[in-house]
Amino acid sequence: xxxxxxxxxxxxxxxxxxxxxxxxxxxxxxxxxxxxxxxxxxxxxxxxxxxxxxxxxxxxxxxxxxxxxxxxxxxxxxxxxxxxxxxxxxxxxxxxxxxxxxxxxxxxxxxxxxxxxxxxxxxxxxxxxxxxxxxxxxxxxxxxxxxxxxxxxxxxxxxxxxxxxxxxxxxxxxxxxxxxxxxxxxxxxxxxxxxxxxxxxxxxxxxxxxxxxxxxxxxxxxxxxxxxxxxxxxxxxxxxxxxxxxxxxxxxxxxxxxxxxxxxxxx
Amino acid sequence: xxxxxxxxxxxxxxxxxxxxxxxxxxxxxxxxxxxxxxxxxxxxxxxxxxxxxxxxxxxxxxxxxxxxxxxxxxxxxxxxxxxxxxxxxxxxxxxxxxxxxxxxxxxxxxxxxxxxxxxxxxxxxxxxxxxxxxxxxxxxxxxxxxxxxxxxxxxxxxxxxxxxxxxxxxxxxxxxxxxxxxxxxxxxxxxxxxxxxxxxxxxxxxxxxxxxxxxxxxxxxxxxxxxxxxxxxxxxx
Numbered sequence: 001x002x003x004x005x006x007x008x009x010x011x012x013x014x015x016x017x018x019x020x021x022x023x024x025x026x027x028x029x030x031x032x033x034x035x036x037x038x039x040x041x042x043x044x045x046x047x048x049x050x051x052x053x054x055x056x057x058x059x060x061x062x063x064x065x066x067x068x069x070x071x072x073x074x075x076x077x078x079x080x081x082x083x084x085x086x087x088x089x090x091x092x093x094x095x096x097x098x099x100x101x102x103x104x105x106x107x108x109x110x111x112x113x114x115x116x117x118x119x120x121x122x123x124x125x126x127x128x129x130x131x132x133x134x135x136x137x138x139x140x141x142x143x144x145x146x147x148x149x150x151x152x153x154x155x156x157x158x159x160x161x162x163x164x165x166x167x168x169x170x171x172x173x174x175x176x177x178x179x180x181x182x183x184x185x186x187x188x189x190x191x192x193x194x195x196x197x198x199x200x201x202x203x204x205x206x207x208x209x210x211x212x213x214x215x216x217x218x219x220x221x222x223x224x225x226x227x228x229x230x231x232x233x234x235x236x237x238x239x240x241x242x243x244x245x246x247x248x249x250x251x252x253x254x255x256x257x258x259x260x261x262x263x264x265x266x267x
Numbered sequence: 268x269x270x271x272x273x274x275x276x277x278x279x280x281x282x283x284x285x286x287x288x289x290x291x292x293x294x295x296x297x298x299x300x301x302x303x304x305x306x307x308x309x310x311x312x313x314x315x316x317x318x319x320x321x322x323x324x325x326x327x328x329x330x331x332x333x334x335x336x337x338x339x340x341x342x343x344x345x346x347x348x349x350x351x352x353x354x355x356x357x358x359x360x361x362x363x364x365x366x367x368x369x370x371x372x373x374x375x376x377x378x379x380x381x382x383x384x385x386x387x388x389x390x391x392x393x394x395x396x397x398x399x400x401x402x403x404x405x406x407x408x409x410x411x412x413x414x415x416x417x418x419x420x421x422x423x424x425x426x427x428x429x430x431x432x433x434x435x436x437x438x439x440x441x442x443x444x445x446x447x448x449x450x451x452x453x454x455x456x457x458x459x460x461x462x463x464x465x466x467x468x469x470x471x472x473x474x475x476x477x478x479x480x481x482x483x484x485x486x487x488x489x490x491x492x493x494x495x496x497x498x499x500x501x502x503x504x
Contacts, residue, residue, distance in 0.1 A: 097354065097355075097358055100351050100354055100355060101355060101358075104351065104355060108463045111463075112463045112464055112465065114465075216460060220468075223441075223465055226467055227467060227468055228441075228465040228466060228467060229462070229465075229466050229467070229468055229471050230463065230464065230465060231462060231463050232446070232460055232461060232462040232463075232471075233359070233460070233461050233462075234359070234362065234457070234458075234459060234460040234461065235362065236362055237330075237361065237362045237365030237366060237458075238365075238366060239366045239451065239456035239457060239458050240456070240457050240458075240460065241455055241456055241457070242455040242456075242457070242472075242475065242479075243455075245457065245460070245471075245472065245475060246472050249468040249469070249471050249472055250468070252468050253468055
């Protein structure tokens, strides 16, 4: 994380007074815009904008074989890349750590929430759907992990299964009628909390994100009427105290309810 | 009803721990740490000058970790070489250890920590962190504290510490939750938090507390091993 000391100190002081450059509260999100159908060749897709951050996600389905350790389940794969298109800081070439971490975090939040019952992706014996979610940031102005999971979820919600003809080939062009079977209740949402000094903020801009010392991303969903944390990952060589963590876990459910309500309009 | 653990342990009971110092004579510091069937070894090289020069940091040293499974440490042979999983674990291990080390005393230098798993039965990253923390101390690197790490689990509704592979695959009720933590031994400061599963936010805090208590047992074992190593050193000379 590279940002000048003067920016870091200024932000640290402002956060401790509860202020931000764009006049948001420390735990407020920027404006969120969500739309579906980015690409009509995909089985489902979505675009999510949080302030100037923009991420698109697409879902593709193919027919494949199940993994030997889960013979009656379909396969979920999440991948993505930090395209040099989206930021002067992203470079082409083999994936760096951030490009490895992003799809892994989205994968864990989606998988553990139970939004997809993978056993419903069984077509017949030895034949299952491969469900592939691909995530591409289009413009990185901070908080791309939370934006990526939102995009992945909205894309899943508008995914239709392609038709399979008699010979077993997929016809991607046939009118799609059957929706991907998803849990109606569960929607995973992730919240990345960033800490600078003693202040904890949500939804940082790129500059704020780079100034912060440590990040913790938590995936949360509702399961049988209860809030459930599904995934968690700390990033950065600084500690979090137990107080920090208790504060974060107490904020989490109300933040989830707030964003979940907003999301309901789109899915 | 409480979940019965397959190996008969109590919820707050760790697997038998083995901690040994000095397992790699060539290294500046080294250690072995085992939780039951999970065995990790760690070697520390450095502080030494960091090359290439442009990677040097004039204000503080760099700590680099490399974690991997040996190919035969799991039932299905692991293809040698870094995977996305091992790269992620290397990085979180680095972040788990950095807060404990006075890196500002070693500008332009690097401390390399190499961690390999000989035998895997869940909790490999946490065993690796415990071994690495001991190896750093063995190398004589100034540290704020030792780092203690373990995986706390939730099986259905019950919080248990130090879960095994079999317990990770538990599927009844609310299923299995796996929360890997690392903390500085003598303070409530956490340097690793990684989890997957299903856990209520209130229980997350309880799991953290159970983990912190178990960490103090690990700390005692680490300390004992280090003291013994120092004592034998004295008797040789």
